[in-house]
Amino acid sequence: MCQDHFPGNQEKPSLHESRRRFLKQSSALTAIALSPAAVIKAAEKKLDEKAAGYFEKVKLSIEVNGEQHQLSVEPRVTLLDLLREQLDLTGTKKGCDYGQCGACTVHVNGKRVLSCLSLAVMQDGKKISTIEGLAKGDQLHPMQEAFIKHDGFQCGYCTPGQIMSAVACIKEGHANSEDEIRQYMSGNICRCGAYPNIVDAIVEVKKQGGAL
Amino acid sequence: MINFNYVRPSSIKAAVDALNKDINSQFIAGGTNLVDLMKRGIASPQKLIDVTNLPLKNIEQRGNNIRIGALALNSEVSEHPLIVQKLPLLSQALKAGASPQLRNMATVGGNLLQRTRCTYFYDITMPCNKRKPGSGCGALNGFNRMHAIFGASENCIAVHPSDMCVALTALDATVIVNSSKGERKILFKDFHRLPGTTPEKDNNLQRGELITAVDIPVNDAFSKNALYTKIRDRASYAFALVSVAAALDVKNNTIQNARLAMGGVAHKPWRLTEAENFLKGKTVSIENFKQAADMAMKDAKGHGHNNFKLKLAPNTIVQALKTISGI
Numbered sequence: 120m121c122q123d124h125f126p127g128n129q130e131k132p133s134l135h136e137s138r139r140r141f142l143k144q145s146s147a148l149t150a151i152a153l154s155p156a157a158v159i160k161a162a163e164k165k166l167d168e169k170a171a172g173y174f175e176k177v178k179l180s181i182e183v184n185g186e187q188h189q190l191s192v193e194p195r196v197t198l199l200d201l202l203r204e205q206l207d208l209t210g211t212k213k214g215c216d217y218g219q220c221g222a223c224t225v226h227v228n229g230k231r232v233l234s235c236l237s238l239a240v241m242q243d244g245k246k247i248s249t250i251e252g253l254a255k256g257d258q259l260h261p262m263q264e265a266f267i268k269h270d271g272f273q274c275g276y277c278t279p280g281q282i283m284s285a286v287a288c289i290k291e292g293h294a295n296s297e298d299e300i301r302q303y304m305s306g307n308i309c310r311c312g313a314y315p316n317i318v319d320a321i322v323e324v325k326k327q328g329g330a331l
Numbered sequence: 332m333i334n335f336n337y338v339r340p341s342s343i344k345a346a347v348d349a350l351n352k353d354i355n356s357q358f359i360a361g362g363t364n365l366v367d368l369m370k371r372g373i374a375s376p377q378k379l380i381d382v383t384n385l386p387l388k389n390i391e392q393r394g395n396n397i398r399i400g401a402l403a404l405n406s407e408v409s410e411h412p413l414i415v416q417k418l419p420l421l422s423q424a425l426k427a428g429a430s431p432q433l434r435n436m437a438t439v440g441g442n443l444l445q446r447t448r449c450t451y452f453y454d455i456t457m458p459c460n461k462r463k464p465g466s467g468c469g470a471l472n473g474f475n476r477m478h479a480i481f482g483a484s485e486n487c488i489a490v491h492p493s494d495m496c497v498a499l500t501a502l503d504a505t506v507i508v509n510s511s512k513g514e515r516k517i518l519f520k521d522f523h524r525l526p527g528t529t530p531e532k533d534n535n536l537q538r539g540e541l542i543t544a545v546d547i548p549v550n551d552a553f554s555k556n557a558l559y560t561k562i563r564d565r566a567s568y569a570f571a572l573v574s575v576a577a578a579l580d581v582k583n584n585t586i587q588n589a590r591l592a593m594g595g596v597a598h599k600p601w602r603l604t605e606a607e608n609f610l611k612g613k614t615v616s617i618e619n620f621k622q623a624a625d626m627a628m629k630d631a632k633g634h635g636h637n638n639f640k641l642k643l644a645p646n647t648i649v650q651a652l653k654t655i656s657g658i
Contacts, residue, residue, distance in 0.1 A: 216370065217367050217370065236367060237366075307430075
């Protein structure tokens with residue numbers, strides 16, 4: 120059943136694509152493997168009819184990185200899951216998923232927020248910017264350039280959140296000293312400990328006046 | 332997260348009506364605490380009433396009071412010129428709390444209603460009388476480094492996590508609430524509760540009530556001499572081990588009036604009324620500050636891991652008062 124998903128002598132996909140496709144396939148297979156038990160459990164509690172009829176999807180109109188989307192979501196879907204699962208914008212990362220790490224930072228109507236604690240339905244009519252929206256074509260945003268130049272990351276997992284937060288930090292006027300930058304970047308945790316280089320990157324972009 | 336229904340009313344009346352219609356419904360504004368609790372299965376409302384469309388975002392001076400709408404964001408309040416100039420204690424406390432991202436989401440009303448960050452409350456495999464009344468208190472004989480030294484009971488030794496509320500209690504704020512019966516005002520000191528035998532109740536808000544605003548009297552003397560000091564495990568983005576909100580009205584080296592409150596030490600923001608009264612009429616001196624701090628600590632009780640707070644708390648009070656008065 121899955122043969123055509125595993126290309127044998129077909130054209131080799133890029134490393135990035137194959138990894139993502141593998142993840143999607145493996146989680147789909149896991150879901151299939153798990154579903155009989157889940158269905159039985161739901162039937163026992165008669166939850167299936169209830170879930171289908173009672174909790175309706177809500178219509179949602181949002182702009183993401185300049186593009187309008189008309190969507191329909193369950194109320195429990197977070198903005199983070201909407202971006203990653205429905206819009207395939209996987210640049211925004213799910214770190215802790217409980218509002219403690221900052222990896223999921225995006226801008227809503229120009230303000231940095233945590234997308235993991237934001238319900239998608241509550242963003243109706245709003246403008247969302249994610250890491251994918253920063254570059255102009257092949258031209259990286261000055262903050263992205265600066266993170267590369269100053270080695271502002273190691274594993275890179277927190278980097279999209281760090282960069283979205285860093286851009287906001289300058290825009291808010293909270294990047295006037297290294298101390299202030301550290302204070303106003305404290306909501307973004309980097310377990311590799313790239314903090315000094317992240318501060319250097321922000322200082323440089325602030326000096327150039329190029330983050331807005 | 333268990334699924335739920337969602338409505339977004341556009342008037343206070345419609346919001347309150349929606350809440351009254353459904354016992355399993357709950358208001359949501361910033362969601363920084365509620366969404367977290369729902370993901371962990373600690374809160375599971377069947378309906379969320381999104382109040383963020385209600386016209387409750389204003390920050391304005393009304394006579395001698397500053398009124399802050401319940402939906403004003405923590406970040407907006409902390410940077411508003413009126414607040415920075417006339418209520419610096421509140422601005423400082425807000426900036427000491429959470430992270431810039433969370434402050435861009437969290438509202439004033441929601442800040443008042445946030446639940447404790449006690450790890451036993453959050454771990455659903457552990458006993459917790461606040462989460463599940465009658466199940467016991469895991470913290471009492473457990474890891475209680477972050478816990479209360481004032482006003483605790485054998486049922487609960489959790490602390491209220493807010494910084495903003497510590498400043499608001501020191502500033503004698505009033506909470507304005509609306510319900511189908513009309514408007515009600517609650518003095519800040521009466522808003523939050525001690526755990527007693529009902530730790531599941533954090534505050535005295537009644538079912539069917541919506542917080543609409545907070546009123547704060549302006550006192551020019553306190554505006555000039557106010558400081559929020561927060562001691563925590565890291566320099567930023569951590570809950571308080573101990574925090575002190577302090578304001579002094581000093582004339583000719585004599586204290587006319589003092590305001591003192593502490594955070595991270597009790598189930599509610601902890602006002603130090605006795606120490607305030609002691610300082611009234613006294614000269615500005617380290618000796619008097621130390622006596623006031625000793626007085627404040629009179630009924631303090633440690634629970635093992637948090638015994639260090641018995642020393643840290645009075646030292647923080649003295650340090651805050653010294654810094655304000657420049658000695």
